[in-house]
Amino acid sequence: GAGVSQSPSNKVTEKGKDVELRCDPISGHTALYWYRQSLGQGLEFLIYFQGNSAPDKSGLPSDRFSAERTGGSVSTLTIQRTQQEDSAVYLCASSLLAGMLYEQYFGPGTRLTVT
Amino acid sequence: DAKTTQPNSMESNEEEPVHLPCNHSTISGTDYIHWYRQLPSQGPEYVIHGLTSNVNNRMASLAIAEDRKSSTLILHRATLRDAAVYYCILRADAGNNRKLIWGLGTSLAVNP
Numbered sequence: 653g654a655g656v657s658q659s660p661s662n663k664v665t666e667k668g669k670d671v672e673l674r675c676d677p678i679s680g681h682t683a684l685y686w687y688r689q690s691l692g693q694g695l696e697f698l699i700y701f702q703g704n705s706a707p708d709k710s711g712l713p714s715d716r717f718s719a720e721r722t723g724g725s726v727s728t729l730t731i732q733r734t735q736q737e738d739s740a741v742y743l744c745a746s747s748l749l750a751g752m753l754y755e756q757y758f759g760p761g762t763r764l765t766v767t
Numbered sequence: 768d769a770k771t772t773q774p775n776s777m778e779s780n781e782e783e784p785v786h787l788p789c790n791h792s793t794i795s796g797t798d799y800i801h802w803y804r805q806l807p808s809q810g811p812e813y814v815i816h817g818l819t820s821n822v823n824n825r826m827a828s829l830a831i832a833e834d835r836k837s838s839t840l841i842l843h844r845a846t847l848r849d850a851a852v853y854y855c856i857l858r859a860d861a862g863n864n865r866k867l868i869w870g871l872g873t874s875l876a877v878n879p
Binding site for chain 1: 803811816868
Protein backbone atom coordinates (compact mmCIF):
# COMPACT_ATOMS: atom_id res chain seq x y z
CA GLY A 653 0.00 0.00 0.00
CA ALA A 654 0.94 3.66 -0.21
CA GLY A 655 3.28 4.99 2.41
CA VAL A 656 3.53 8.47 3.88
CA SER A 657 3.94 11.09 1.19
CA GLN A 658 5.15 14.64 1.50
CA SER A 659 5.13 17.57 -0.87
CA PRO A 660 6.99 19.36 -2.17
CA SER A 661 10.14 17.25 -2.02
CA ASN A 662 12.26 20.38 -2.29
CA LYS A 663 11.42 24.00 -1.59
CA VAL A 664 13.65 27.02 -2.02
CA THR A 665 12.24 30.25 -0.68
CA GLU A 666 13.42 33.74 0.09
CA LYS A 667 13.83 34.93 3.63
CA GLY A 668 10.61 36.50 4.89
CA LYS A 669 8.27 34.47 2.69
CA ASP A 670 5.69 32.01 4.02
CA VAL A 671 5.83 28.31 3.12
CA GLU A 672 3.38 25.42 3.43
CA LEU A 673 4.52 21.83 3.68
CA ARG A 674 2.07 19.01 3.16
CA CYS A 675 1.91 15.50 4.59
CA ASP A 676 -0.38 12.67 3.49
CA PRO A 677 -0.28 9.93 6.14
CA ILE A 678 -0.98 6.26 5.63
CA SER A 679 -4.72 5.74 5.33
CA GLY A 680 -6.27 4.83 8.68
CA HIS A 681 -3.40 6.13 10.79
CA THR A 682 -4.77 8.36 13.51
CA ALA A 683 -1.49 9.77 14.80
CA LEU A 684 0.67 12.14 12.77
CA TYR A 685 4.02 13.68 13.71
CA TRP A 686 6.18 16.48 12.36
CA TYR A 687 9.95 16.57 12.88
CA ARG A 688 12.76 18.57 11.39
CA GLN A 689 16.33 17.51 10.78
CA SER A 690 19.13 19.96 10.27
CA LEU A 691 22.22 18.86 8.38
CA GLY A 692 24.11 16.17 10.25
CA GLN A 693 21.74 16.27 13.21
CA GLY A 694 19.17 13.95 14.74
CA LEU A 695 15.48 14.57 14.48
CA GLU A 696 13.84 17.41 16.39
CA PHE A 697 10.22 16.84 17.38
CA LEU A 698 7.87 19.65 16.40
CA ILE A 699 4.25 18.59 16.95
CA TYR A 700 1.98 15.58 16.88
CA PHE A 701 -1.70 15.08 16.11
CA GLN A 702 -4.13 12.55 17.47
CA GLY A 703 -6.96 12.79 14.98
CA ASN A 704 -7.36 16.49 14.25
CA SER A 705 -6.21 17.73 17.63
CA ALA A 706 -2.64 18.50 18.65
CA PRO A 707 -2.09 17.53 22.30
CA ASP A 708 1.62 18.31 22.15
CA LYS A 709 2.88 21.44 20.41
CA SER A 710 5.86 21.78 22.69
CA GLY A 711 8.41 21.36 19.93
CA LEU A 712 7.32 24.24 17.72
CA PRO A 713 10.35 26.58 17.71
CA SER A 714 8.42 29.85 17.55
CA ASP A 715 5.01 31.34 16.86
CA ARG A 716 5.99 31.54 13.19
CA PHE A 717 5.36 27.79 13.03
CA SER A 718 1.86 26.35 12.96
CA ALA A 719 0.27 23.11 11.84
CA GLU A 720 -3.18 21.82 11.20
CA ARG A 721 -4.78 18.55 10.29
CA THR A 722 -8.17 18.21 8.69
CA GLY A 723 -10.44 15.22 8.31
CA GLY A 724 -8.05 13.15 10.37
CA SER A 725 -5.84 12.82 7.33
CA VAL A 726 -3.76 15.44 5.53
CA SER A 727 -1.64 17.81 7.60
CA THR A 728 -0.05 21.12 6.68
CA LEU A 729 2.93 22.68 8.43
CA THR A 730 3.14 26.43 7.83
CA ILE A 731 6.18 28.55 8.46
CA GLN A 732 5.59 32.29 8.31
CA ARG A 733 8.27 34.87 7.61
CA THR A 734 10.90 32.21 7.01
CA GLN A 735 14.42 32.69 8.37
CA GLN A 736 17.65 31.09 7.22
CA GLU A 737 17.79 28.98 10.38
CA ASP A 738 14.55 27.32 9.24
CA SER A 739 16.50 25.55 6.49
CA ALA A 740 16.24 21.82 7.21
CA VAL A 741 14.55 18.63 6.10
CA TYR A 742 11.01 18.49 7.47
CA LEU A 743 9.85 14.94 8.10
CA CYS A 744 6.34 13.70 8.65
CA ALA A 745 5.46 10.36 10.22
CA SER A 746 2.23 8.56 10.98
CA SER A 747 1.27 5.65 13.18
CA LEU A 748 -1.87 3.62 13.65
CA LEU A 749 -2.34 5.03 17.13
CA ALA A 750 -0.28 7.36 19.28
CA GLY A 751 0.75 4.82 21.89
CA MET A 752 4.35 3.82 22.41
CA LEU A 753 3.85 0.37 20.96
CA TYR A 754 3.01 1.68 17.50
CA GLU A 755 5.85 2.20 15.09
CA GLN A 756 6.08 5.41 13.17
CA TYR A 757 6.23 5.35 9.39
CA PHE A 758 8.15 8.25 7.91
CA GLY A 759 7.78 10.07 4.65
CA PRO A 760 10.75 11.05 2.49
CA GLY A 761 10.77 14.59 3.83
CA THR A 762 10.68 18.10 2.37
CA ARG A 763 14.03 19.80 2.03
CA LEU A 764 13.52 23.50 2.77
CA THR A 765 16.19 26.01 1.83
CA VAL A 766 15.74 29.62 2.86
CA THR A 767 17.99 32.00 0.94
CA ASP B 768 13.48 13.49 29.35
CA ALA B 769 15.78 10.51 29.51
CA LYS B 770 18.66 10.63 27.05
CA THR B 771 20.61 8.02 25.12
CA THR B 772 24.32 7.88 24.28
CA GLN B 773 25.66 6.12 21.21
CA PRO B 774 29.05 6.01 19.49
CA ASN B 775 29.25 8.45 16.60
CA SER B 776 30.33 5.85 14.09
CA MET B 777 31.08 2.17 13.66
CA GLU B 778 32.42 0.03 10.87
CA SER B 779 31.70 -3.54 9.92
CA ASN B 780 32.48 -5.99 7.15
CA GLU B 781 29.81 -7.48 4.98
CA GLU B 782 28.25 -10.72 6.27
CA GLU B 783 29.68 -10.22 9.76
CA PRO B 784 27.55 -9.54 12.85
CA VAL B 785 27.29 -5.98 14.11
CA HIS B 786 26.63 -4.95 17.69
CA LEU B 787 25.46 -1.37 18.08
CA PRO B 788 25.53 -0.21 21.71
CA CYS B 789 23.32 2.34 23.43
CA ASN B 790 23.55 3.70 26.96
CA HIS B 791 20.46 5.04 28.68
CA SER B 792 21.41 5.24 32.34
CA THR B 793 18.50 7.56 33.26
CA ILE B 794 15.82 5.33 31.77
CA SER B 795 12.60 5.17 33.74
CA GLY B 796 10.46 2.14 34.37
CA THR B 797 7.90 3.09 31.72
CA ASP B 798 10.36 3.95 28.92
CA TYR B 799 10.42 1.66 25.93
CA ILE B 800 13.65 1.38 23.94
CA HIS B 801 13.12 1.97 20.23
CA TRP B 802 15.58 1.67 17.38
CA TYR B 803 15.16 3.35 14.03
CA ARG B 804 17.58 3.65 11.16
CA GLN B 805 17.94 6.23 8.44
CA LEU B 806 19.40 5.36 5.09
CA PRO B 807 21.01 8.17 3.09
CA SER B 808 18.51 10.71 1.79
CA GLN B 809 15.54 8.83 3.24
CA GLY B 810 13.23 9.20 6.21
CA PRO B 811 13.89 6.97 9.22
CA GLU B 812 12.47 3.46 9.34
CA TYR B 813 11.51 1.41 12.36
CA VAL B 814 13.83 -1.44 13.31
CA ILE B 815 12.77 -2.86 16.66
CA HIS B 816 11.64 -1.97 20.17
CA GLY B 817 11.55 -3.57 23.60
CA LEU B 818 10.94 -2.98 27.30
CA THR B 819 12.76 -5.57 29.40
CA SER B 820 13.11 -8.83 27.51
CA ASN B 821 15.31 -9.42 24.50
CA VAL B 822 13.45 -9.12 21.21
CA ASN B 823 13.94 -10.60 17.77
CA ASN B 824 12.40 -9.74 14.43
CA ARG B 825 13.26 -10.22 10.78
CA MET B 826 15.54 -7.20 10.75
CA ALA B 827 17.51 -7.47 13.98
CA SER B 828 17.70 -8.51 17.60
CA LEU B 829 17.60 -6.25 20.64
CA ALA B 830 19.47 -7.25 23.77
CA ILE B 831 18.50 -5.28 26.87
CA ALA B 832 20.66 -5.27 29.98
CA GLU B 833 19.11 -6.59 33.16
CA ASP B 834 19.23 -3.13 34.78
CA ARG B 835 17.92 -1.58 31.51
CA LYS B 836 20.64 1.06 31.57
CA SER B 837 21.99 -0.13 28.24
CA SER B 838 20.94 -2.08 25.19
CA THR B 839 22.52 -3.48 22.03
CA LEU B 840 21.08 -3.73 18.56
CA ILE B 841 22.39 -6.80 16.79
CA LEU B 842 22.48 -7.19 13.02
CA HIS B 843 23.30 -10.85 12.53
CA ARG B 844 24.82 -10.54 9.06
CA ALA B 845 25.55 -7.05 7.84
CA THR B 846 24.86 -6.24 4.21
CA LEU B 847 25.82 -3.17 2.23
CA ARG B 848 22.18 -2.06 2.48
CA ASP B 849 22.53 -1.87 6.26
CA ALA B 850 24.80 1.16 5.96
CA ALA B 851 22.77 3.84 7.73
CA VAL B 852 22.52 5.98 10.84
CA TYR B 853 21.04 3.96 13.69
CA TYR B 854 19.09 5.81 16.37
CA CYS B 855 18.40 4.46 19.84
CA ILE B 856 15.43 6.28 21.33
CA LEU B 857 13.51 6.15 24.56
CA ARG B 858 9.79 6.54 24.33
CA ALA B 859 7.46 7.16 27.23
CA ASP B 860 3.78 7.81 27.28
CA ALA B 861 3.60 10.19 30.22
CA GLY B 862 0.35 12.05 29.94
CA ASN B 863 0.09 13.47 26.46
CA ASN B 864 3.76 13.00 25.69
CA ARG B 865 3.99 10.97 22.54
CA LYS B 866 7.23 12.30 21.19
CA LEU B 867 10.48 10.51 20.56
CA ILE B 868 13.66 12.15 21.77
CA TRP B 869 16.28 11.61 19.09
CA GLY B 870 20.05 11.80 19.55
CA LEU B 871 22.69 11.89 16.83
CA GLY B 872 22.77 8.13 16.33
CA THR B 873 25.55 5.84 15.15
CA SER B 874 26.65 6.01 11.55
CA LEU B 875 27.34 2.44 10.43
CA ALA B 876 29.66 1.82 7.49
CA VAL B 877 29.66 -1.65 5.93
CA ASN B 878 32.73 -2.68 3.97
CA PRO B 879 32.40 -5.13 1.07
